[in-house]
Amino acid sequence: MWDSPPPEILTFVLIRLPIKSIITCTSVSKTWKSIIQNPSFISIHLHHSKNKHPLLLFRLPPSEHRVSGKELYALYCDNNNPDLYEHTRFDFPLSGTFRVVGTCNGLVCFTMKFTDRFFFWNPLVRKLVILPTPSVGLRTLRFYNPSIGFGFDPKTDDYKVVRIVSASESESSKVPKVEVYSLATAQWRVVTAVPPTGTAFADRCDPHAFVNGALHCVASKNNIDNEILNFILVFDLGDEVFREIAMPKPLDNPENLVGVSVSAYRNSLALIQWGVSIRCVDIWVMKWYAVASSWTKMFSTLADQGGFLPRPIGFKKTGEVLLEMHKGQFVSRDLETQQIKDLRTIGDKFTFVDSYVESLVLLNKPNCAFAY
Structure with missing residues (x-):
């Protein structure tokens, strides 16, 4: 009878296989299945995947959804070719209108619009987690507006959703509640930490930027001079716990802005600013994380004669910004060299784009993740 290779050799071979092949290998034997579903193997595989060619996850325009009636997503290989190469595409297994809260280590977090429903999805292993209903929300507040983020806690090897729930303006005196969902415990819990008194959020629909084990969003408050x-x-x-990072001086005054959002930029942060009196878009990059003096303006453009402004929609792992141009054309722009590359891909205002890494996350969660 043929003997299975030693576990270390088997691991060395398996992590180099496509994910579909790895999942197929779980049917070879109980030993192989045990190795593949072990958290350490999933972690090793994730580390290996991060060193492969980067991928971009696109939510395709609604016109692409008409056949299935479900949101359609595609993975594109982002290499040195002149255009993007479609790796695979898949539809979200549920019908409805959803918002992407964030992506991390191959896991995508969604919320269904106008509800308190949340989902974790790993499209490559075809696993979905339906989160329990938060304790703070429609059942306890008549009017409220949550700011939501999603990320990974490396200290506990856990994926978390964070909801900062504020009451409506008529109940603004109430202190916001902060609720955290942990995939490890499969539960929501209210934490004691709260944002600084009087904190308001610039745009609660903007995704939080996940960098260095923390979530980041744009907020405002009154200073000691009541400004x-x-x-x-x-x-x-x-x-x-909460802490604060100062913005560049031109951006810390709300009168100078129509809008501003924060994004992950390499291992630091970037701010995207929309001007007021002059239609323009500026991008600021924090060269050294959490060092406010390192904010540097890296990109600035005015509207063209027709009034069109490029729409920044995210950053590649290399630091290039993804821009939606006229008629939905996508280009990438290197903020260091200002070199522009036509990605030869078309989208629209509904398109979501983010970096993505192949992973086996959720494969070892049979009690909370269901296959489809």
Whole structure:
């Protein structure tokens, strides 16, 4: 009878296989299945995947959804070719209107619009987790507006959703509640940490930027002179405490802005600014994380004669910004060299784009993740 190779050799071979082949290998024997579904193997595989060619996850335009009636997503290989190469595509297994809260280590977090429903999805292993209903929400508040983020806590090897729930303006005196969902415990819990008094959020629909084990969003509050000041609110997923990062001086005054959002940029942050009196888009990059003096304006453009402004929709792992141009054309722009590359891909205002890494996350969660 043929003997299975030693576990270390088997691991060395398996992590180099496509994910579909790895999943097929779980049917070879109980030993192989045990190795593949072991958290350490999933972690090793993830580390290996991060060193492969980067991928981009696209939510395709609604016109592409008409056949299935479900949101359609595609993975594109982002290599040195002149255009993107479609790796695979898949539809979200549920019908409805959803918003992407964030992506991390191959896991995508969604919320269904106008509800308190949340989902984790790994499209490559075809696993979905339906999160329990949060305790703070429609059942307890008549009017409320949550700010939501999703990320990974490396200290506990856990994936977390964070909801900062504020009451409506008529109930603005109430202190916001902060609720955290942990995939490890499969439960929501209210934490003691709260944002600084008087904190308001620039746009609660903007995704939080996940960087260095923490979530980041744009917020404002009154300073000691009772002036409104913009800042970046940070929630550390490990310690579960709030802190602040100052914005560049031109951006800390709300009168200078129509809108501003924060994104992950390499291992630091970027701010995207929309001007007021002059239609323009500026991009600021924090060269050294959490060092406010390192904010540097890296990109600035005015509207063309027709009034069109490029729409920044995210950053590649290499640091290039993805821009939606006229008629939905996508280009990438290197903020260091200003070199532009036509990605030869078309989208629209509904398109979501983010970096993606292949992973086996959820494969070892039979009690909470269901296959489809």
